[in-house]
Amino acid sequence: MDQLPELDDALQDLSETLGCRIALIDEAGKVVAYSIHESPEDRRRLFHLLTHSDSWPAPRTATAPYSLEELPEVGTVLFIRLLDPQRHIIGHLLLPAVAPGQEETPLSAPLSAALEATEQLAELLGARQQEEARRDARANRLAVTLVSGAAGERESAAEHLLRERLLSSAAGYCAVALGVDPRAATALDNEKTSQAVARTLQFVRETSTATVVGGTLKNHLGVLVFPRPVVVPRLSRILSSPELSPVRAGVGSLSTLSEIHRSFQRAQLAWRASWLAPADHGIVAAWEQVGLDGTLARMPxxxxxxxxxxxxxxxxxxxxxxxxxxxxxxxxxxxxxxxxxxxxxxxxxxxxxxxxxxxxxxxxxxxxxxxxxxxxxxxxxxxxxxxxxxxxx
CATH class of the missing domain: 1.10.10.2840 (PucR C-terminal helix-turn-helix domain)
Structure with missing residues (x-):
């Protein structure tokens, strides 16, 4: 996904001013930007930031502009909060509390310079988050149109998804239908469909460089479009989370992007088969595996x-x-x-x-x-x- 470059540039400039390697995390604790980390020790520290930052306890900055936190494999880190115009915390600037060769925490010049930069960094982070939210919303709308719109609308959606690099270009694509058994679905159950789509998109975004799009149709049925065959066991692990129960999924056949709506139609039939006969099909059922049940699912x-x-x-x-x-x-x-x-x-x-x-x-x-x-x-x-x-x- 394209990102606004100003945040990365501002963070690198601040790193040069402070004389240390720094990083920036969002409200959820995920690293969203970092300065150049050159030395082996800096890269080791960055590795731990990238792999563990979203699992750390929230820093104690609700009532203070910064806090010192001791982090495993990283050391003592200074967390400086970033606030949006409504004074809500949207992220934190991270810098080492002890500079190389020092034994005590330097809370003077580096801290002062970092605090002065927080307003600009918060503005740039907010702009990036708004841009990402806009792109995500657009990708969601296009994904829904891609499988449910008229022929001309589907063609236009496919063109925009590829041109705007919202979806990876590939030789074959695979559609997934997600949702709950509509016979006894509650409003809360239907909300879990959107959560399942978001959780899957987040997993792909955090674990690979591929781009997958998805959204939720008006009938509370979710859609995902993958630029490759779907790994059923992996998707099953995502949907097996207790928070997403009772969402189930069907996987369509591999097709071109222009025919992805047909893949989605078969994905819907596999999904129907999975909840019509849950004892015979897994939480994720592939069209190629449901056999006669997929054909019978065409009937009410x-x-x-x-x-x-x-x-x-x-x-x-x-x-x-x-x-x-x-x-x-x-x-x-x-x-x-x-x-x-x-x-x-x-x-x-x-x-x-x-x-x-x-x-x-x-x-x-x-x-x-x-x-x-x-x-x-x-x-x-x-x-x-x-x-x-x-x-x-």
Missing amino acids: VEDFTLDDLPPSARELLAAVDSPDLLDTLTAYLDTGGDAQRTALNLHIHRSTLYYRLDKLRAALSGDLHDGVFRRELHTGLRIARLAGLVPGR
Whole structure:
């Protein structure tokens, strides 16, 4: 992301004036700018600043303009607060409290010069933050248009995302749909969708040089667009945070940017499959892995009743309400009618399987050896499970 250069220049000028290496962190503790660190010791210190600064306790500057803090692997550091026009803390200037070769804290000339520079630094930091917020908001709007707008709008959004370097140029792109099960979603749940989008964007921004865009549609469904295939385990770890529960995600197929809306359509189907059958799919479900469930998710199966099922499934569920029998039939149909494999998969004796199959045959008017009947029953039973019509344990 392009940044306003004035802040970096001002920080380097101040570093030369003070005669020491300095850094600047935002309100969250993340390093946003730093002066040139030349010596091995300076670079070691900078490494710890970059990797640990956002995990440090907040400096004690709520009622004082600066504070001294002892930091592991860094030493004693002077934190000087930066205030916006409303007197809110928006960041801190960090400089070593002890200059090389000194044994006591120098709280005279260097501190005075640093305090004099805080107003300018705060103004420049505020300007950078406003510019970043503006770019983020624009990227969010363009990402939403990219997957939900009319053809001309999608084309324009793609052009602006690449031209303004809001999204990396790549040979293939992948869309992700995020959200909660809409059947029981609360206002708080829907807010978590936006949080999940923001958390993922932040993770990518802090751990790689790639640019990913995302936003939230009016129907509370989130979208992310990656300039590469999505690493499902990594996204799963992000969404597994308790603060983001019950957000789930679907991952679309790899496509060109001009066809990313189709990738998003498949991502939505994978997402629907993940909450229609949460026991069968992970918190992040890929279109290429959800199989038949992704196709069935095109239908409003959550609104189905028994009357919407094929006759064979309707007949079965009207006569059988035993979870054991229904699980047995599903396992039997999954193996294509292989009794030995079914018994092994269910960890039951084959005689127990035959006993259950006899009870099932008695409840069905069709023949389980008939391929057409078995296909209809298998698919109908899967639809019933997605619709929540199969008795649970």
